[in-house]
Amino acid sequence: MSDTEHLDLQSVLDDIYAAVEPRRGEGKVADYIPQLARIDPKSFGMAIVTVNGKVFSVGDAAVPFSIQSISKVFTLTLALGKHGERLWKRVGREPSGSAFNSIVQLEHEGGKPRNPFINAGAITISDLILAGHTPREVIGEILRFMRMLADDEDISIDPQVAKSEAATGFRNAALANFMRSFGKLDHPVEHVLGVYFHHCAIAMTCVQLARAGLFLANNGQQPGTGHSIVSRQRARRINALMLTCGHYDGSGDFAYHVGLPGKSGVGGGIMAVAPGKAAVAVWSPGLNENGNSQLGSVALEMLANRTGWSVFGA
Template sequence: MENKLNNIINKSRYITKEGEVATYIPSLGKANSTDLGICIADMEGNIYKSGNYNKKFTIQSISKTISLMLALMDNGKEVVFDKVGMEPTGDAFNSIIKLETIMPSRPLNPMINAGAIVVSSLLKGKDKDEKFSRLLNFMRKISGNDKLDIDEDVYLSEKSTGDRNRAMAYFMKDVGIIEGDIEDILEVYFKQCSIKVDCIDLAKIGLFLANKGIIPGTGEQIVSEHITRIVKTFMVTCGMYNGSGEFAIRVGIPAKSGVGGGIMAAVPHRMGIGTYGPSLDDKGNSIGGYKLLYELSRELNLSIF
């Protein structure tokens, strides 16, 4: 399998030159655009890896899948989906336009920034520190990595440049979608996006979802099968931003991308996959990671459709 991954990495690295690293969060602009890595974690306990699989990067929007699981466990789906919808948008992940033009005025899904901010506001905890601590510990548990923590530089960079997210959050508070202190909610959101991971961490989170919320090896059910099914469905319909439909047709795997260059994928009953490539396409998806998943899906017949 690792020979296969090595071949796919070598075959795909050229495409990193066709994208650009994210610069709207200044700290992300420091990444090496030609980095490309992949890891597979399967049900039998095998870990296969290749390329720059151990390069650390921030999880960014992939964290939306994890906060959604926790919010659903904290509140139940009726409460969560009263505040945020279930439909793809067709717009960019940071678009604000439909918040004002649709009624009721709520984010269309939890995988866009507005929806993820609402989800973060629903996490239980006496204050912002407890809320983030619960989220971080949850992520540590399902990834099997108790050393996960935030990248302080990226967090401060996100906080200082996050005015569009602030605009969306204050608008949603004005129309009654969000309750609580907006700056506290945004601190949780900015911190969750700034957690450092590598391809192995993402592959293990993907495997957890592929295994219906059960920690592989221990058999411990952390999240209900129903919640993991909801999350994987959002990954198919909304996980690759406004390129999700094309990705579903071409690759056919539940996946969630982040502008830090990561993609986390879950192949039900089979494996979790983590990829890294900070060079992004015009929709904000890793151009190299997309290519790796496309090639891997074709070779191993991974499409769920």
């Protein structure tokens, strides 16, 4: 039996919500993607789904938002399923220490991205998933995977966000072309970017996102169905990457304050994993200077403190 049983998680969430209420709207919405600039900066939602299937939520937890880079956890999972450990010849496993869209680091390291969660790394992962398929087929596969994990057929890609990203994604196009110049991409740049922009434009609620991440809290298995998504070892390794690389150059700070594996997105979402206990999703669109949700990070620190779920001890 999970030791979440003795915690009144709804009360914990209610307290967190009351604490952040006066601060809603803090941070800066990602305005470089025009569709994201339209989001109400005062939105705030949070959900916890435990490994024994209980769901707790507060605020705007049922409102879909653009998951953006959180999708990189799931595309990495798919790519590992296709390519296994060979994948690491194409992308590293080290924290970047640089901005998530840095070209300087990529040049210095010969076109091999530092990790799968910065933009260049996720573009490489999109290239790997494309192997032998059309962009449309791969985008469909990613969407089906997300729906299966969350057990919800309503999850979709926001076409306006995907279009907005494609229209303004000059830096990502530069990264992809740069890697292609080093011989590090196998497919046409426009195909790879098509996959990348579309999986970043997946829209999900906090409840759906926490459900989707639950296999990483449960040794790679989907609770309830017992369906094995990845091996226990692979789940542990994906969690390790989220802890060290999941928040761009703010990853160390997040580990210091929260102590949970997590992945952020510039849509203001963060998915976090408490191994053996629960998956958590929080959404607050205002970002800090590293591109991570400002209030989302605060809320997760409060949660870790109240529950003792930090992987470094209570």
